[in-house]
Amino acid sequence: MRVNFTVNGRPQEADDVWEGESLLYVLRERLGLPGSKNACEQGECGSCTVRLDGVPVCSCLVAAGQVEGREVVTVEGLADYAKQRACASDACGTSLQNAQQWQAKGDSHTGEGTELSPVQQAFIDAGAVQCGFCTPGLLVAADEMLERNPTPTDADIREALSGNLCRCTGYEKIMDAVRLAAARQGEAV
Amino acid sequence: MDFLRPASWEEALAAKAEHPTAVPIAGGTDVMVEINFDHRRPEYLMDLNRIGDLSEWEVGEESVRLGASVPYTAIMENLRAELPGLALASHTVASPQIRNRGGVGGNLGTASPAGDAHPALLAAGAEVEVESVRGARRIPIDEFYKGVKRNALAPDELIRAVHVKKADGPQQFSKVGTRNAMVIAVCAFGLALHPATRTVRTGIGSAAPTPVRAKAAEEFLNAALEEGGFWENGKIITPSVAKQFADLCSASCNPIDDVRGTASYRRHAVGVMARRTLTWTWESYRGTRRTTEGAA
Numbered sequence: 001m002r003v004n005f006t007v008n009g010r011p012q013e014a015d016d017v018w019e020g021e022s023l024l025y026v027l028r029e030r031l032g033l034p035g036s037k038n039a040c041e042q043g044e045c046g047s048c049t050v051r052l053d054g055v056p057v058c059s060c061l062v063a064a065g066q067v068e069g070r071e072v073v074t075v076e077g078l079a080d081y082a083k084q085r086a087c088a089s090d091a092c093g094t095s096l097q098n099a100q101q102w103q104a105k106g107d108s109h110t111g112e113g114t115e116l117s118p119v120q121q122a123f124i125d126a127g128a129v130q131c132g133f134c135t136p137g138l139l140v141a142a143d144e145m146l147e148r149n150p151t152p153t154d155a156d157i158r159e160a161l162s163g164n165l166c167r168c169t170g171y172e173k174i175m176d177a178v179r180l181a182a183a184r185q186g187e188a189v
Numbered sequence: 190m191d192f193l194r195p196a197s198w199e200e201a202l203a204a205k206a207e208h209p210t211a212v213p214i215a216g217g218t219d220v221m222v223e224i225n226f227d228h229r230r231p232e233y234l235m236d237l238n239r240i241g242d243l244s245e246w247e248v249g250e251e252s253v254r255l256g257a258s259v260p261y262t263a264i265m266e267n268l269r270a271e272l273p274g275l276a277l278a279s280h281t282v283a284s285p286q287i288r289n290r291g292g293v294g295g296n297l298g299t300a301s302p303a304g305d306a307h308p309a310l311l312a313a314g315a316e317v318e319v320e321s322v323r324g325a326r327r328i329p330i331d332e333f334y335k336g337v338k339r340n341a342l343a344p345d346e347l348i349r350a351v352h353v354k355k356a357d358g359p360q361q362f363s364k365v366g367t368r369n370a371m372v373i374a375v376c377a378f379g380l381a382l383h384p385a386t387r388t389v390r391t392g393i394g395s396a397a398p399t400p401v402r403a404k405a406a407e408e409f410l411n412a413a414l415e416e417g418g419f420w421e422n423g424k425i426i427t428p429s430v431a432k433q434f435a436d437l438c439s440a441s442c443n444p445i446d447d448v449r450g451t452a453s454y455r456r457h458a459v460g461v462m463a464r465r466t467l468t469w470t471w472e473s474y475r476g477t478r479r480t481t482e483g484a485a
């Protein structure tokens with residue numbers, strides 16, 4: 001079957017999709033977006049987390065046919081998504097012209113060449129990335145939490161990230177990264 | 190495999206009548222795991238996400254009509270006052286990502302003895318609204334669970350909503366697992382005080398082939414509370430009464446040994462949860478009584 005939906009702001013058409021296929025498979029194998037990771041295919045690890053109409057979900061548990069006509073944001077589109085959100089709330093700190101130039105630099109679909117989002121930068125700065133397999137899912141989940149809750153407590157962060165497993169870091173650096181992103185977000189406003 | 194996309198409830202009923210083997214998919218958090226692991230290859234998958242009404246709820250006089258696909262997240266965020274037991278249970282399901290998709294309709298569809306909504310629904314009192322092209326009916330929750338992962342739905346029926354009684358007193362939900370998030374219950378317990386009818390109702394998860402109420406324990410406690418005038422005097426429940434209640438709850442289990450726990454551990458844990466949830470809810474009942482009396 002054919003599935004039409006929007007990914008990272010762009011209309012996409014996936015063809016020859018098997019009816020039992022997951023959104024994760026379509027993203028990775030049919031649309032060339034391998035950012036969302038496949039580690040468990042059973043909702044346990046969160047490494048496949050994307051936003052479906054704004055809501056964080058495990059893309060391995062969404063049937064491809066269920067996304068017809070809907071909007072998906074993956075880690076590849078996260079920087080662009082964060083940028084647009086900042087500009088919409090008038091806190092982007094760049095002129096319209098700058099923003100347009102910045103958009104022209106990168107590819108909003110694959111994320112290549114774009115500046116990192118604040119959460120992505122914070123993960124690097126805090127040393128929260130080791131093997132990196134869990135990172136895309138954590139970034140999408142953390143970014144969504146900061147959108148809803150700009151001043152999270154440690155308990156809020158743990159709760160929001162409780163569906164994302166990391167086998168490398170022991171989570172402390174991830175906590176640091178999210179606190180850092182929240183603090184920077186607070187300064188920027 | 191065929192993918193069916195009914196755009197309305199009527200279309201869905203028609204499709205289910207035409208293809209009774211079609212597997213409905215709502216949040217997909219049970220169905221997709223089975224498909225990903227090749228445990229299930231349905232001839233037809235039927236997406237329910239297009240049917241907007243299934244994700245809506247209405248708060249009525251007596252009960253809440255909860256659409257089958259309302260996700261756990263929405264229950265936690267919006268229905269904590271009306272359905273405290275179900276809201277607490279919802280919060281223990283898996284992770285935010287799963288709670289954003291999964292809901293009570295899917296939990297009832299799967300009818301796993303470990304489903305967390307079940308003890309809360311049994312304790313609160315609920316009816317499942319199901320429908321087919323032949324007509325609609327309401328199944329009392331006590332008659333819904335028919336066996337391990339079997340429910341009372343006919344092949345052509347779909348779950349439209351669940352009517353859950355609004356709380357008229359304190360409710361609690363308790364679950365034993367190895368950690369706080371992302372854990373299937375070793376066993377679970379729901380308890381609701383119903384001061385309006387002077388009754389207590391329970392629900393037990395993962396400790397029998399189906400979710401069950403501890404009926405003998407409820408009857409004992411209802412009689413003991415009535416006899417001692419506890420509902421009026423608001424006294425602390427006598428420890429011997431609480432213990433007898435807990436023992437009867439343990440006795441109403443029919444658990445198995447499995448990877449998550451042994452039968453004897455489950456029986457023990459259900460007793461502990463029964464005593465604790467009774468204490469918590471009763472304390473809270475006494476607290477509200479004091480405030481109302483204080484105000485009078």
Ligand SMILES: Cc1cc2nc3c(=O)[nH]c(=O)nc-3n(C[C@H](O)[C@H](O)[C@H](O)COP(=O)(O)OP(=O)(O)OC[C@H]3O[C@@H](n4cnc5c(N)ncnc54)[C@H](O)[C@@H]3O)c2cc1C
Pocket residue numbers: 042043044212213214215216217218219220221222237257258281282283284287290291292293294295296297298299303304305306346347348349371372373374
């Ligand atoms: C990682 C993980 C952790 C989990 N942890 C928990 C947990 O802690 N507690 C818990 O209770 N569950 C847990 N689950 C199981 C699952 O999330 C729940 O059972 C959830 O309620 C299913 O809802 P859904 O909408 O996703 O169902 P789906 O997967 O869409 O459907 C489940 C079943 O119900 C049927 N169905 C769905 N809607 C209807 C309808 N309207 N009418 C008739 N049949 C219908 C489907 O055909 C299917 O058989 C977990 C699952 C995963 C993947």
Ligand code: FES
Pocket residue numbers: 037038039040041042043044045046047048049058059060061
């Ligand atoms: S791959 Fe989807 S949750 Fe692990």
Ligand code: FES
Pocket residue numbers: 128129130131132133134135165166167168169
């Ligand atoms: S960095 Fe390796 S799994 Fe998290």
